[in-house]
Amino acid sequence: MKDVIEALEAKREEARQGGGAARIERQHAKGKLSARERIEVLLDEGSFEEYDMFVEHQCSDFGMDEQKIPGDGVVTGQGTINGRLVYVFSKDFTVFGGSLSKTHAAKIVKVQKAAVMNGAPVVGIFDAGGARIQEGVDSLAGYADIFMENVLSSGVIPQISVIMGPCAGGDVYSPALTDFIFMVKDTSYMYVTGPDVVKTVTNEEVTHESLGGASVHAAKSGVVDGAFENDIEALVQMRRLIDFLPGSNREDPPVRTVYDSAERVEDSLDTLIPPNPNSPYDMRELIEKVADEGDFFEISPKFGANILCGFGRIEGSTVGFVANQPMTLAGVLDIDASRKASRFVRFCDCFNIPVVTFVDVPGFMPGTKQEYGGLIKHGAKLLFAYAEATVPKVTVITRKAYGGAYDVMSSKHLRGDVNYAWPTAEIAVMGAKGAVEIIFRKDLGDEEKIAAHTKMYEDNFANPYVAARKGYIDDIIMPHSTRRRIAKSLRALANKQLENPWKKHDNIPL
Numbered sequence: 001m002k003d004v005i006e007a008l009e010a011k012r013e014e015a016r017q018g019g020g021a022a023r024i025e026r027q028h029a030k031g032k033l034s035a036r037e038r039i040e041v042l043l044d045e046g047s048f049e050e051y052d053m054f055v056e057h058q059c060s061d062f063g064m065d066e067q068k069i070p071g072d073g074v075v076t077g078q079g080t081i082n083g084r085l086v087y088v089f090s091k092d093f094t095v096f097g098g099s100l101s102k103t104h105a106a107k108i109v110k111v112q113k114a115a116v117m118n119g120a121p122v123v124g125i126f127d128a129g130g131a132r133i134q135e136g137v138d139s140l141a142g143y144a145d146i147f148m149e150n151v152l153s154s155g156v157i158p159q160i161s162v163i164m165g166p167c168a169g170g171d172v173y174s175p176a177l178t179d180f181i182f183m184v185k186d187t188s189y190m191y192v193t194g195p196d197v198v199k200t201v202t203n204e205e206v207t208h209e210s211l212g213g214a215s216v217h218a219a220k221s222g223v224v225d226g227a228f229e230n231d232i233e234a235l236v237q238m239r240r241l242i243d244f245l246p247g248s249n250r251e252d253p254p255v256r257t258v259y260d261s262a263e264r265v266e267d268s269l270d271t272l273i274p275p276n277p278n279s280p281y282d283m284r285e286l287i288e289k290v291a292d293e294g295d296f297f298e299i300s301p302k303f304g305a306n307i308l309c310g311f312g313r314i315e316g317s318t319v320g321f322v323a324n325q326p327m328t329l330a331g332v333l334d335i336d337a338s339r340k341a342s343r344f345v346r347f348c349d350c351f352n353i354p355v356v357t358f359v360d361v362p363g364f365m366p367g368t369k370q371e372y373g374g375l376i377k378h379g380a381k382l383l384f385a386y387a388e389a390t391v392p393k394v395t396v397i398t399r400k401a402y403g404g405a406y407d408v409m410s411s412k413h414l415r416g417d418v419n420y421a422w423p424t425a426e427i428a429v430m431g432a433k434g435a436v437e438i439i440f441r442k443d444l445g446d447e448e449k450i451a452a453h454t455k456m457y458e459d460n461f462a463n464p465y466v467a468a469r470k471g472y473i474d475d476i477i478m479p480h481s482t483r484r485r486i487a488k489s490l491r492a493l494a495n496k497q498l499e500n501p502w503k504k505h506d507n508i509p510l
């Protein structure tokens, strides 16, 4: 018996070594952890249950039958994060560059299926060279099997991808199908085709970083939702993110014990809005003062920075915050902001997370760049996302809510459940200047008359009372009581029941 046990332990130890000590050392020298070390940081200590440690590839071409490494380039299994179940796969770059074979894919599909069945998120860690070239079409088939599971799991369980090394070719599309992607600065990159192919096809000279580094995807393309300094920071932040999310669409988001009273009053919010209506202020401050303990997990902070999206809690329950950010482009809605926020609102709606929206929006961004880029369709995405969402929706207009952007930002007309305005709100078709220049065009040049018209417009139209008189705003609230009023609304909405008409699926303007 002792021999048998020792033989098992020896086999396990061989599998744990992956591609061997020298290759693990090379990982470390690049500032990266190994696949197993990453899982250790991500999961609660001692909670990891590994599956398929002894799986080997079945390829015999190119002498591959002579090169078999147990585990076949990916470590898979389940464990817990702060006591809650998650499934995980972590690509092992030390084994054939983490490349994907048929058996490697089958290991990933196994955890994907288990996660759906048992209602738990999947975290995928990527560090790989794409398709296992020796396996040819079997590798392509393996990718498609994973993609299929990604699609079937979408909206059922949260799926999170963390890019911690190369992620190219076939490897990019599984992350792209998941809910959130994060990268590690400097050591990770993501692209469909690498710099050599780019040079051949387009004659462009690019580096890995300038083509697909974190600086590109977290700020320019919007492909990823955040970038971290190193592996450890990224994994610790994933633990924090998972804490906000339910295991599946079959459950409510987790409730955490908090020591921050819902009655907390924030007097400083009464002076958040500057006297000059065109001066910016930091909307993040409002979110942090409203959320429990000021805890806000921001999604895509560097992309579409004119809108803030992220998770926080009110009375211990997760909420999704969406807020125009006057500090960037005056909080205007453009293509990037619309794409970012619509995806976030849809995520919240999939996973029973109420949406709290703070509005200070001068409208949609004008210009050929935006129109040629399809602002109409992208803006419609956000409108669609808010309109179809059946989760509780609480909206607070702090200052500007002009034109179509007023409608879009979780207005009463899109089934906003509770819509508040601060006394500083200006709810109108447009700002006073623009309105007066159109309505009183004949008086342009007469400064006195224009000033009088502007004052009349501001007094009569650029305020929250017109909308409140019509019931489009449920109440005008004091800024300092915003947290208390939102908490009360969410409590009332806790058992909200609302269903959209049956359909196979909708046809959101993609």
Ligand code: HXC
Binding pocket: 095, 096, 097, 098, 099, 128, 129, 130, 131, 132, 133, 134, 140, 143, 166, 168, 169, 170, 171, 173
């Ligand atoms: C098999 C691979 C591999 C692959 C790397 N390796 N990529 N083995 N298939 N795709 C192996 C290497 O042979 C090497 O083995 C080890 O992994 C480490 O690779 P290095 O090149 O030494 O590492 P590094 O210098 O860090 O470069 C990493 C890399 C490079 C940039 C990822 O390896 C690379 O360019 N790989 C090929 C990428 C690629 O073209 N993939 C196919 C994409 S097409 P040893 O034994 O020396 O340690 C695709 C289509 C799928 O994915 C579409 C599905 C929808």
